[in-house]
Amino acid sequence: MANGNGGPPLVELREIVKRFGSVIALNGVTMKVHAGEVMCLLGDNGAGKSTLIKTLSGVHQPTEGEILIDGQSVVMRSPRDALDRGIATVYQDLAMIPLMSITRNFFMGREPGGTRALGRFNVGGANRIAKEEMAKIGIDVRDPTQAVGTLSGGERQCVAIARAVYFGARVLILDEPTSALGVKQASVVLRYVAQARARGLGVIFITHNVHHAYPVGDAFTILNRGRTYGTFQKNEVTREEVLNMMAGGKELDELSAEIEEFARADAATGAVGAAERAIAEGLHHEAEALHKH
Amino acid sequence: MATIRTAVDERVAETTLLKKLMARPELGSVAGAILVFVFFAAVAGNSGLFSAPGIINFLEVSAQLGIIAVAAAMLMIGGEFDLSIGSMIGAAGVIIAIPAVQWGWPLWSCVLLAFGIACLVGYINGIIVVKSGLPSFIVTLAGLFILRGLTIGFTRWVTGRTQVSGLKSLAEQDWLAPIFAGEVGHTLMVWLANLGVIGMRADGAPAIPGVPMSIVWWLILTAAATWILLRTRVGNWIFAAGGDPNAARNVGVPVAAVKIGLFMFTACAATLFACVQVLDAGSADTTRGLLKEFEAIIAAVIGGCLLTGGYGSAIGASFGALIFGTVQMGIFYTGVNTDWFKVFLGVMMLIAVLFNNYIRRKVTEAR
Numbered sequence: 001m002a003n004g005n006g007g008p009p010l011v012e013l014r015e016i017v018k019r020f021g022s023v024i025a026l027n028g029v030t031m032k033v034h035a036g037e038v039m040c041l042l043g044d045n046g047a048g049k050s051t052l053i054k055t056l057s058g059v060h061q062p063t064e065g066e067i068l069i070d071g072q073s074v075v076m077r078s079p080r081d082a083l084d085r086g087i088a089t090v091y092q093d094l095a096m097i098p099l100m101s102i103t104r105n106f107f108m109g110r111e112p113g114g115t116r117a118l119g120r121f122n123v124g125g126a127n128r129i130a131k132e133e134m135a136k137i138g139i140d141v142r143d144p145t146q147a148v149g150t151l152s153g154g155e156r157q158c159v160a161i162a163r164a165v166y167f168g169a170r171v172l173i174l175d176e177p178t179s180a181l182g183v184k185q186a187s188v189v190l191r192y193v194a195q196a197r198a199r200g201l202g203v204i205f206i207t208h209n210v211h212h213a214y215p216v217g218d219a220f221t222i223l224n225r226g227r228t229y230g231t232f233q234k235n236e237v238t239r240e241e242v243l244n245m246m247a248g249g250k251e252l253d254e255l256s257a258e259i260e261e262f263a264r265a266d267a268a269t270g271a272v273g274a275a276e277r278a279i280a281e282g283l284h285h286e287a288e289a290l291h292k293h
Numbered sequence: 294m295a296t297i298r299t300a301v302d303e304r305v306a307e308t309t310l311l312k313k314l315m316a317r318p319e320l321g322s323v324a325g326a327i328l329v330f331v332f333f334a335a336v337a338g339n340s341g342l343f344s345a346p347g348i349i350n351f352l353e354v355s356a357q358l359g360i361i362a363v364a365a366a367m368l369m370i371g372g373e374f375d376l377s378i379g380s381m382i383g384a385a386g387v388i389i390a391i392p393a394v395q396w397g398w399p400l401w402s403c404v405l406l407a408f409g410i411a412c413l414v415g416y417i418n419g420i421i422v423v424k425s426g427l428p429s430f431i432v433t434l435a436g437l438f439i440l441r442g443l444t445i446g447f448t449r450w451v452t453g454r455t456q457v458s459g460l461k462s463l464a465e466q467d468w469l470a471p472i473f474a475g476e477v478g479h480t481l482m483v484w485l486a487n488l489g490v491i492g493m494r495a496d497g498a499p500a501i502p503g504v505p506m507s508i509v510w511w512l513i514l515t516a517a518a519t520w521i522l523l524r525t526r527v528g529n530w531i532f533a534a535g536g537d538p539n540a541a542r543n544v545g546v547p548v549a550a551v552k553i554g555l556f557m558f559t560a561c562a563a564t565l566f567a568c569v570q571v572l573d574a575g576s577a578d579t580t581r582g583l584l585k586e587f588e589a590i591i592a593a594v595i596g597g598c599l600l601t602g603g604y605g606s607a608i609g610a611s612f613g614a615l616i617f618g619t620v621q622m623g624i625f626y627t628g629v630n631t632d633w634f635k636v637f638l639g640v641m642m643l644i645a646v647l648f649n650n651y652i653r654r655k656v657t658e659a660r
Contacts, residue, residue, distance in 0.1 A: 057543070080545035091543060097536035099603045099653070108533050109544035111526035118525050 008071030009034050010171050010202040011056070011087065016065035018051050025051040027226040029065070033171060033202040038193060039231075040213035041206045042242060043223035049206050052223065053175050056204070057089035058082035083109075088164030089173040092180065096156045098149030102141055105148050106130040106163045133162045137192050154185030158192055171202045178212045190216050214239045318597030319609030321648050325595060325641070326612045326619070333623040342626040345491035345500045349508075355618025356511035357566055359611045361585060362592035363511075363518045364562030366610035368555045369593050370522065372535030372602030373422060373429035375559040377436035378589055381414060382582025384444045385567035390457035390577035391448065400460075400572075401469035407564050414440065415560030419553030429556075437586065445579045461575030473510075473565070474572035476503030507569045511611065514562070518607035531555065536603030591638060592617055595645040599653055616641070 009032035018026040026048045033039045043049045054060045056067070058076035066073045069085055076082045082089070096105050103126045112126055113119025130144040137158055148156060157177050164172055174193065178186035193216050197203055207213050213220065220237060222229040222245040229245050240262060314320055333342055341347045361378050368375055388407040392398035418436055422429045448455055464470040479502055485491045486499030493499060522528040533541035534548045542548050563582065571577045594600065595616060596609025617638075624634050 059543075078545075079543050083545050089543065091540070097533055097540055097603060099536050099599075100532050104529055104532060108529060108541065109546045111529050113526045117527045117530075118521070121524050121526055121529060123524065 007035075008068070010070065011204075012068040012071075013056075014066050014068065016052070016055060016062045016067070018048075018055055018060060019063045024226055026055070026062070029223065029226070029228050031221045031228060031231060033204055035170070035202050036197055036200050037218045038197050038203040038205055038216055040217035040220045041204055041223060042208065042210065042213060042220055042245075043206075044208055046225075047223040048226040049208075049223060050175075051226075053089060053091075053173055053206060056082070056173055057087060080109075083167070083169075086168060086170035087173065088167070088169035088171070090157065090160040090164060090175065090177060092176040096148045096151075096160060099147055101145045102134070102148055102151070102159060103127045103130040103144045105159060106133070106144075106166075108163075110163075110167050129166070133166050134159065137162050137195065138188075152185060154181050154188045157181070157189045161189075161192055161196065165196060165199070165201065169201065171204065172196055173204045173206070175206050176208075177205070179207060179209055186212055210239055210243050214242065318604055318606040318649075318652075319612060320597070321645060321652075322596040322609045322612035322616065325645075326616050329616050329619050329623070333619065333627070337623055337627040340626045340628075342623055347622070347626065349501050349505065351618045351622035352508050352615075353505050353618075354621055355615045356505070356507040357569060358585070358588055358592055358617050359511040359614035360507070360514055360566050360569070361559070361562050361589040362596070362610040362614040363514045363607045364559040365586075365589035366593035366596055366598050366605050366607050367518055367522065367531060368559050369590070369598040369600070369602060370535050370605040371531045371552055371555045372538065373552055373555065374433060374590065375415075375418065375436075375556060376430065376433040376586045377414070377418060377440050378559055378563045379582040379585035379587075380437045380440035380444065381411060381560050381563035382567045382570075382585055383579050384414075384440050385411060385564040386571040386577035386581050387444050387448050387457065387579060389568065389571055390460055391451055393463055394457055394459045395451060400463050400467035404469055404473070404568060407567065408561055411560040411564040412557050415557030416553060418560070419556035422556070423549040423552055441579075448579050455579040456576060457578075458576035460571060460577070464572045464575065470572045471506070473506055473568040475506050477506065477509060479503040505573075507573075510565060510569065511614075514565075515607055515611040522607055527551070527554075532603055534602075588617065588638075591642045591645075594642060594649065597645075597649060597652075599649055600646070604653065613645075 012032045013029055016026050016029040017024070029048070029052060031039065031041070041049065041052070051060065055062050058079045058081045061075065061077065067076065068074065069087075074085065076085065076087075079089070097108070100108070103123070107121075107126050107130070111119070111121050113121050127144045131141050134141045134144070139155055139158055148159065151159065161172065161174070161177075172193075177189050177193070181189065190212060193203055193205060197218075205213060205217060214234075217234060219231055219233050220242050221231045222242065224245070232242070243262075337343075342351070361382075365375065365378065385407040388410055389400070389403045392406065393400045393403045414436070418429070418433055421427070422432050425432070445455060448457065464474055482491065482499040482501055482503055486493045491500050520528075522531060530541070530546045530548075530551045533544075533546045534551045538548045563585075566585070567577075567581065570581060592613030593605065593610045595613035596606060596611070598605030598610065620637055620641075621631075621634055624631055624637075
């Protein structure tokens with residue numbers, strides 16, 4: 001898997017600290033994302049994932065530390081600022097507006113019509129683009145004027161991702177893109193994540209679900225209580241080790257019990273494991289096919 | 294992948310013409326307007342309601358309401374209410390009348406002053422709502438009382454009364470007044486009268502001297518608002534700001550600016566309403582526009598706007614206003630006690646809300 005180690009990372013965080021009054025949400029976060037890499041940011045609830053996303057997407061400004069884009073230190077003051085620098089965030093449930101059409105959602109905030117507020121929104125052209133872009137990711141939208149509310153959760157995530165890619169995102173931040181989805185839906189999203197990587201995007205995949213992260217991730221950064229534990233390449237860690245680090249600070253026996261339970265569940269039912277393997281295999285083929293092009 | 298593709302196709306294939314129509318927010322009000330016309334054609338067909346002066350009559354009533362209903366609809370789509378519209382009408386009337394009559398200002402400057410103050414009032418409403426995050430219902434309810442109180446207090450302090458008259462002659466001499474209170478198409482009316490399409494008075498003048506400017510403004514505003522909503526970037530921002538302000542903000546939509554702009558627009562629409570009424574009647578009254586905010590909201594709701602924002606149409610609101618005007622004048626022409634008009638209003642509103650709620654469920658129904 002290409003990790004693009006040649007140039008500077010697309011995005012690098014150095015010792016990011018974020019305090020809200022006396023609450024320390026982030027306490028020294030360091031991570032890098034290269035082009036063509038899926039960086040999984042794993043953390044349990046309360047680990048500081050949301051704050052980190054908001055810092056990366058320009059909603060919050062870090063109290064300390066710096067954000068580098070292409071090796072250059074930057075300050076992002078608004079979501080718009082981050083978007084202009086090619087950092088697009090797809091939020092778990094805030095990505096789409098159900099009452100608006102697919103096209104209107106697709107172009108939300110980036111409407112055609114130049115920079116003028118009253119610039120003309122060419123609806124016909126916009127519909128065509130939305131349909132084409134959705135077709136590229138394998139979702140055949142016959143009527144792009146239908147409300148997004150009629151789409152399934154996985155499809156909505158895909159619209160959001162397709163939108164970010166279309167508008168020139170170089171780094172995709174995906175906030176729990178699969179956590180609310182079923183296995184089949186999740187696999188659609190994961191497949192698209194792999195496609196985005198193959199196109200040379202950097203992806204930051206935030207999740208607490210190791211089973212979704214592991215098949216698609218190239219590297220794993222573990223966040224715990226506002227700190228990063230470090231970054232591990234996929235060949236350096238097993239899924240179980242990642243899980244252990246996420247849980248962080250638990251007693252050893254507790255951990256091993258959990259691991260055993262996992263192994264037992266895998267062996268006994270094979271259900272979860274099989275589904276994962278299927279996804280991983282699918283992704284592998286997909287990536288190979290894309291590389292050949 | 295194949296299974297997913299088929300699933301999408303199945304769903305889209307179900308979309309029939311009826312369903313497509315149902316997805317249009319203005320459907321209810323257009324159907325309602327047709328129903329109302331059919332009803333009054335049957336009940337009051339030869340009472341003069343559908344004679345040329347009758348038509349102008351109910352169109353003028355509809356137009357005045359339509360001007361503020363279109364603005365209220367845009368604001369509702371943007372996710373907010375403005376209950377201070379009615380008070381703004383009263384305030385704007387007085388702002389035009391007092392400097393013109395009492396202090397001898399040229400009328401056009403008073404009109405500009407009124408629009409300037411309207412922008413300020415709208416800006417204050419908007420900035421409070423946006424900055425505090427409080428429901429606009431409460432913020433503008435406060436605005437309703439503050440503005441009305443200021444209007445009455447100021448007028449009585451300056452003139453000793455609550456009415457200011459004497460604008461008629463000033464309006465006739467002013468260059469700006471005719472675009473609010475005049476009529477257009479006099480020659481057209483003469484021509485139509487000669488053809489016998491519309492009636493003629495005993496002195497040979499056509500039964501109606503022209504189309505009142507209020508109707509022209511109504512049509513212009515409806516067309517402009519529809520264009521803005523459906524065919525411009527700002528239109529998409531308005532839908533997005535009302536649909537989900539957080540999602541909109543996250544993708545770079547200037548939600549605060551959009552909402553503040555919409556509050557300024559409703560205040561300006563209220564001022565336009567005041568200009569039309571005050572310059573036509575020649576007097577301002579501090580109680581003008583009472584309850585108009587609710588009528589505007591009802592017209593917007595009949596026109597398909599959801600109370601929760603993010604969905605609706607300006608054309609729908611215009612048809613809502615047309616239903617209003619037609620029924621109001623229709624009841625008058627049929628000789629039914631006009632008290633019943635309010636009952637009709639309430640029932641109409643209730644049916645519209647139930648219908649909209651149903652449509653919204655249909656539109657956003659997840660698989």
